[in-house]
Structures are given as C-alpha cells and as structure tokens.
Amino acid sequence: MMKKNKEKIYIQKLLVLCSVIGLWVFTSSCDDDNENGLQFGNPEIVNIVSLGDEPAINEGFPAELVRVEGTGLNDMKEIIFDGTVNTFFNSTLNSNVALFFNVPFDADQGSRFGSQTVTFTNLFGESVSTEFTIKQPGPTLTVADTFSPAKGEAGIEMRAFGNWFFNVEDVLIDGESVGDFTVVSPQEILFTFPEGKTETTEFTVVTAGGMVSKDLPIVGGIVEVLFSDFDGNGIPNINNNYEPGGDWFSYGDNIFEIANGLGVDGSGGAEIVWDGTGSLGFTGSGHQDVAPVTTSTDSENAFILLDINGDDYPGTVLEFILKDATTDTWIFKVPLTGSGWQTLRLRMSDFGFGFDVGNQGMGDPNPATLVAIRMQISQEGGAGAVPSGYRYDNLRLEVLELD
Secondary structure (H helix, E strand, O other), X not given: OHHHHHHHHHHHHHHHHHHHHHHHHHHHHXXXXXXXXXXXXXXXXXXXXXXXXXXXXXXEOOOXXXXXXXXXXXXXXXXXXXXXXXXXXXXXXXXXXXXXXXOOOOHHHOOOOEEEEXXXXXXXXXXXXXXXXXXXXXXXXXXXXXXXXXXXXXXXXXXXXXXXXXXXXEEEEOOEEOOOEEEEEOOEEEEEOOOOOOEOEEXXXXXXXXXXXXXXXXXXXXXXXXXXXXXXXXXXXXXXXOOOOOOEEEEEOOEEEEEEOOOHHHOXXXXXXXXXXXXXXOEEEEEOOOOOXXXXXXXXXXXXXEEXXXXXXOOOEEXXXXXXXXXXXXXXEEEOOOOOOEEEEEEHHHOEOOOOOOOOOOOXXXXXXXXXXXXXXXXXXXXXXXXEEEEEEEEEEEEEOOO
C-alpha cells in the first residue's frame, strides 16, 4: 500500500513538471510570435533610403519620404531622432522587411541638421539604432509680401520673409553684406537697408544650405520691368497664358518669327521683315495687353528699352506704338543706324499723339496705365527701304518711382 502511494506521488510530480515545461514552451512561442502570427525576432536596420528627387542612403531632407530596409520591422512602436524627436508613421504600411515615414523636423522640439542617431523600438521593448543625416534645405523667399516695408530706404529697418533661415551666414544687398542682421525665426530675418542705393536692388540670403535672391525695389528708385526676353521670362498677359513667344502677335504686311538664336548672344529673340509686298501699308508686331506694371505717372522719367539689331536691313525706320488708358496711337520713330546689337532707350514723353510724332499738344502717354508696346516697320508711304527689318530682344520698361 505504501509502495502504491509513492508511485502515485511520483506520477503527480512528473505531471507537474511536464506542465511547467509545456507552459514554458508555450510562453516562449507566444513571445516569439506577434499578433499577426509572424515570428518577430530582434529588429535590424540595413539602410534608410530617401525617396526624394535625389534618392540617397542614410540621409535626406526634412519632410522627405524614406524607406527603412531591414528585418523584424513589424510591430514598431516608436522612432526617435536624436533622442528627442518622435516620428509619426503609419504602422499599417509596415512589413517585416520595410517601413516608411517622413523625415521629421521641428525646431521647437530640438530638431537639428547633420548626423544623428535614430532609434527604433518595437512593442516588445526591443530597440535598434542607426545613423542618419538630416540635410539642410536651401533658403526660400515668399512669392508675395516678401519684404516689410515693401521698398527699401536708406537706414530703414526691414524684414524679409521666407523659410529655412537656419545657420544664416550673411544677408546681401547687390552682393554686399548688410552687416548686422537678426534671424527672428526660421521664417523671418531683420536687417537695415544700406545707404547709397538708387535703383532696384538684389536681396540675397546665404545659409549653410544654399542661397536665394529676389529683387528689392527702393523708395525713389529706378525700376526696370521686363516685358519679355523670348526665353520664357517676362509679364504674363491679362489672360495669364504666358509661354515663350505666346504673348506676341504680328499684323500687316510682314514676315514675323520667334526662335532661339535670334536674340542677344544666340538666345531666344524675334525678327520682323517687310519685303515690299502687301497692300496694307503697315508692318508690325506686339506684346499682348498686360496689367499696369507701375504706379508712376511721370513720363519724363519713364523709358522704353529694347535690344535691337538691324545689320541685315540698312535704311530701316522703326516705329514704336504705345497703348495706355487714353489711346493706342502714341508713336515714336527711330531710323536704325550703327551695327551689331544696340539698346534703344526712348523717353515716353517724346511720343506723339494720333500716330503723329510731331503732335506733342495732347499730353503724354501715362506709364501707370501702359498696357501694351508694339513695334512697326515704317513703310514711309511706300518709299521705305526694301527689305526693311530687324531682330529684337529684351523689351522692358524703366521708370523712376518716387514712393
């Protein structure tokens, strides 16, 4: 009887031991499996690949989408940059071998540029770290309302607005340092406008990430406005459908062409020719109407500028026609002389009214309401040089703005 009791106790102990072992095996199996039934293991990172315009390994710009490549990347709980910045990511996009997120950058949380440690931690507390470099973007300036006040004036404190004003190395006006400046925030810089400027200046911000520039007009300065350079730059017409050459039209008895190679130094330009044929008695080309580009009403200090070359057409007489709110009959004639490319500079107050250069008794064209500039070949009542013509480029308005 004693022997049977001992055997029973032994069997019970053996069953308990088997149960413990079984529980341990089951628990270990659970620890190695995630909620999806996939074996997890310790996470490992092979590369972080940025997917921007210039893909790179283990480096990228703020907000750029990156793909983390490795193993054991399921059930990721958090991604921390530099020990301080928690990164948002969509866990539903993760797999065991890849996950995606956007490079975080929040200066208020302590984000910085350069190499830093990124730590990945999963739901089981297992972590792995790797190095990643956040690259500094070049600075930008806002498209509108870039400066406050809007125009520079000697000795006046000004603000410039944009983004990525980090590690600012210098602030320049026309290539010269303004001296002291204050970075108010990554979106704002405070500086003092320098002395001695008499026309539109170029404002530049230089940072460790690059540089950006923009024209900064001045109070009481000379402003030059480009209508067109035939290379895609200039003022869109009032329908806002600007494209290289798309804002130009021709009329009358003419041969008109816009093409690369016709402009200054082989750039885009235009050519118009009258070959003596036709019966309309006029030959012209023009820029489609634009919105007014200045507030100045001073025609004495307003000039039409055009780069022109009439080498192939000696004897040509050029006519300029201006259109403002009053009329489209303001005219000025220019016999082309000299050789090679030259710049014509025509004072608006010299234009005559009613297609008559000598009619100076009807006032002057108004720069503030100027909406179109046209160029014609004067056929001189049929007695003009045949052929007549010219190539031209870089049509612009120069005006003295007093406020």
